[in-house]
Amino acid sequence: MIVDTQKFRLHLKTETLGHWLHFYERVDSTNRLAMEYLREGAPEGTTILAEQQTGGRGSNGRSWQSLPGGLYLSVVLTPEVALEDVFQLTLVAAFGVAQSLCRLTGTRVRLKWPNDLVVEAEGGLAKAGGILTETRVQGGRLVGAVVGVGLNWDNPVPEGGIRLRPLARRPLDLAMVAAAVLLGIEEAYQLWQTRGISRIVAGYERYLVNLGQAVEVPGHDGPGRIIGIDGQGALRVMFLNGSEALLSSRQLRLGYRR
Template sequence: MKFNRQILETALTAERKYPYLPFNLQIFDSLPSTNQTLWNLLNQGATSGTVVMATQQTAGKGQWGRQWVSLQGGLYLSVAVSLEIAATQSYQLTLATAWGIARQLQKCGVSVGIKWPNDLVLEGRKLGGILTETKVHQGQITQAVIGVGINWTNPVPDTGINLELWQKAQNSQFIPCLETLAATVLLGIESGIECLTQTGISHILTGYIDLLTNMGDRVYVDNLLGTVVGVTPEGNLRLRTTAYDTTEAVISEISVQPGTISLGYQKSLV
């Protein structure tokens, strides 16, 4: 499977009246890691808006140092972004990207949601994920690489789902080819980053929470049962907890940082 550059560029041009990121497409058949390749290009002088794409990764990276299984037939891409944002707010990039991509996919008829903090889900199963890496100087992010993986035709585990088979089950062709999917994802990243830069996190956070599939979930943190009620601007999960003393219930709220707990998926029945 190879990308058709002309189809991809045509899809991007048709949807971008006022481009925000100057996409410079670097297309490969297979790479160890699109994120790492992009960092190498940045070190050689590449600029914001550079995109590295592949349909297979041999050493893909997920969150918390996990391996991202990236078999042939998926969409794997990374985008370079230059912006000024405090290092403590780095997860806003992930929130903005997840919201932007999910919203763009929904415009194409794909009923995708977001699983906190960085996964795209369809019918309760993982469709894709986001890995944001940054460089920091004096407490400010100076450069970021946003990596995205989306299941297209590649094999997936029981907790995963690929988009082409889902579309066939829906008897529809919302997204007809890998190039259209790539354009949709890039447009989503662009819209998310543009909104974050121009209006801040508040608007994005409202939309992100609207798409959050974990709302109302009950989870244990340090033997304390909490109910998911939202996400903070820093990307932490908000949990409402209830404790009991001898006379009454005490309701409070705590926030949990990404990586502290893991929220599960449904398993495929097909």
Template sequence: MILDKRKFQLHLKTETLGHGFHLYERIDSTNRLAMEFLREGAPEGTTILAEQQTGGRGSNGRQWESLPGGLYLSVILRPQLMLADIFQLTLVAAFGVAQSLARLTGADVRLKWPNDLVIEQGGRLAKVGGILTETRIQGDRLAGAVVGMGINWDNPVPAEAARLKPLSRRDLDLAPVAAAVLLGLEESYQLWRQRGIERIVSGYERYLVNLGQAVEVPGHDGQGRIIGIDERGALRVLFLDGGETLVMPSELRLGYAR
């Protein structure tokens, strides 16, 4: 096994996340298995980690190549949340994980809207990770959620992506990286529950690489510039005439060009 379970437990500093820990050498998808655990009543903080996924998924159903050497984990959360606010969980996870990885490695980990972890490399953005949040709904409320995280650490990656380990200023293996990712998520999750989404939005924007980027929005004349996000994770776009609009992830896809 690439990840040392005992070493992971020694590094783990969370109160809840990761203490119900299930490690697999190879499965199809940590999110799929975590959703099964969620339906069976597993408590908040239950964590699934795999050294390799054969059916890993990113956003919009895209395949996430998950070869050994990367970090692939999913966490069960059970927040009290209305359906209209579900996307807040992705903001919470993206901010917490980006902040924790930057703190651990010293690398300039940033966020590309809405849920990609990126670094700037050779004058372009390269993806080093992603967040996939899936939910279970009962009536008009959220019964539970699974937050999946994939991090390119020391695994083979496509040409447009990058590995984080060579960029780290510290000599690390997957055990402290996994522990740090869970701590970052827990810190952000607690901040959100105690202080509200406004603190998460401001934190997310500090890492948002798209601030100031010129974009063309369907249905609007001329270019606008990205000035932030709102509480649902929508982009705030400002136009030259002073008008502002909100753009949801389903309406606009941002590329990796700088």
């Protein structure tokens, strides 16, 4: 067993997340299982943790290689939020996880817009993980959401990926990392619920590796520069003439600089 669940519970410092834990050695997708638990009325904080996924997914339907040694978990959340604001949950989770991983490992984990966890490596950015948020809507109302986290820890990674374990400044195992990731999500989630999205945006931008990056935007003369995000997660780009554009991930894809 790669994840010591007893040690995980020992290190768990959350109020809610992770206390209803369902652990699997091998699943197709932790997000799919978490969504099933949500449909069955599972309480907020229900957590699915797996040692391996056979059908892991990233953003835009891309597959996520999920071999043993990595962290693969999903949590059930039931935020009181308008349906049009649900993307804020991705910002919440991304900020919380990045902040917690930096604190735990001593490594400069950063965010590549909108939901990738990255490390600045020799020659460019290397992907360390990602966030996938999915929602359940009924009658035009948000019933709940599932936040999935995939993290390259000590697993084989594809080209362009990086493992965090060799970068950590102290000995850590997956149980400790899982507990820290859940604490990071919970801390950011509580901040969002009590203080609003502006605090999350400010926190997210502190870790945003794309700040200041020059980008070409169709329909605009000359390049613009990324100056941040708005409360819905849209990328803020400013141009030489002082105009500003808000761009979704469907309108602009940011590659990995090499």
